[in-house]
Amino acid sequence: MGNTDVNIIKSSGEKVKFSLDKLRNSLQRTGASKNSVNKILDVVRDELYQGISTKEIYNRAFALLKKEHGHFASKYKLKKAIYELGPTGYPFENFISAILKYTGYETSTGEIVQGDCVKHEIDVLAHKNNTTTIVECKFHGEQGLKCNVKVPLYINSRYIDVKSHWNKNKNKTTQLTAGWVVTNTRFTEDALQFGTCVGLHLLSWDYPKNEALKDKIDSLGLYPVTVSTLLTKREKQFLLSRDVVLCRDLINDVFFLDHLGISEVRKVKILKEIKALCDN
Template sequence: MKKDKIDIIKTSGEKVRFSLDKLRSSLRYSGASETIINRIIDNIRDELYQGISTKEIYNRAFSLLKKEKSHFASKYKLKKAIYELGPTGFPFERFVSSLLKYSGYQTEVGKIVAGKCVSHEIDVIAIKDSEAVVIECKFHSEEGLNCNVKIPLYIHSRYEDVKYNWNLNRIDKPELTKGWVVTNTRFTEDAIVYGKCVGLYLLSWDYPMGNGLKERIDRLGLYPITVSTLLTNREKQFLLSRDVVLCRELLTDKFYLDHLGVSDVRKNKILNEIKLLCTI
């Protein structure tokens, strides 16, 4: 059987043709050298079979990258690491807030704001210069669940209610100029069309093209703590509960590793992985 004729199964259940180019591109994203990438591709190509899942291919690539360098595997698992911020959406809200802080915004998370008709709990309020934006975060802990048009429809009505009262009574507050919807998955086409029509800013894993969550994270080096391949799930949850959402925050709050009872040898490995990741 020719390896370029293999059909693979996506998380959504959709069957697509295996693409060597897509696999190579995803491996390059990890920062691994072409020599390492070629070695991994040769391994995976030998193990392909008709109907293999994208999850199996991912797990194999991740395992092989981890054997090479842990920070390659960390960067490779970025999308999965965002899902691991769950099961609730609160860590994702704090993650979005952190991304905006490093982009020059002042932010608040989970604030109750009065609207014209009713009060609303706003996931993130972000202020920069003389403008304010309100942001609703839609987190999915499972792959394949996209945001359809109902989400921006609902968020836009909340935004308009908040905007009316905010700008009428703002006094010393900056003008509220924009509503955002941020998701860790993707928007359907009709959701994007509606967002453009009413002026909502939509931000997802890969939208807007070239400036989605993935590109922003890479550009700023703001990786979530869940990308670490050396921290256990229990340790990650402990750190998230202490508002350590970003890898680089652990570099300054490393005393939490002492609270967790992490040995000096292992602590140095964890911090080295994070330093390498944040400087790629």
């Protein structure tokens, strides 16, 4: 059976033709060698059947990658790891705040800010070069859910209300100049069209091209702790509950790993995986 003849089921329930190139690209993005990628593709291609789910395909590829290269498997698991930041969405806000910090912003989360009409709780407030940005995060805990037009419509209204009050307040040392909408999934076409039209900065898993969330994470080496293939679910949840969202935070501070009672042997393996990820 040719690989282009297999219908696969996406997380949204949609049926599409299997794309070997798409799978190859996501494997190559991890930094795995061409030889390793081809070996995995050969195995996965032989195991395809009509109606297989994308989840099943990617889980199989992940298992094969993990067997050969642990930290490459972690990178491959990035999208799933972002979903694991849930279910409240609060760790996702912390994660976005951390990404902005590493790009030169001063940030705070969950601030109550006065608008002309009402007060608003802002997910992330970011300051840089005498300007302020308000960032609203829309987190989805499962695949297949998109950010529709209602989200930028609502966030733009809040942004206008806050901006008007902020910029005429003489006590403020910055000008509020930008509103962001960030989601871990994707925007619908209408959401992109409206958001772009009113001047909001939209950031999703794969938008804007080459500057999307996945690109920022890769280029900055800012992986969430949930990507680790060695930490257990309980250990990840403990770290998130202590506001430790970045793998990078664990490299210089092993206090929480010690607090969890992780053995020296495991700790060495975990830190090796994390360092390889962040350095890569």
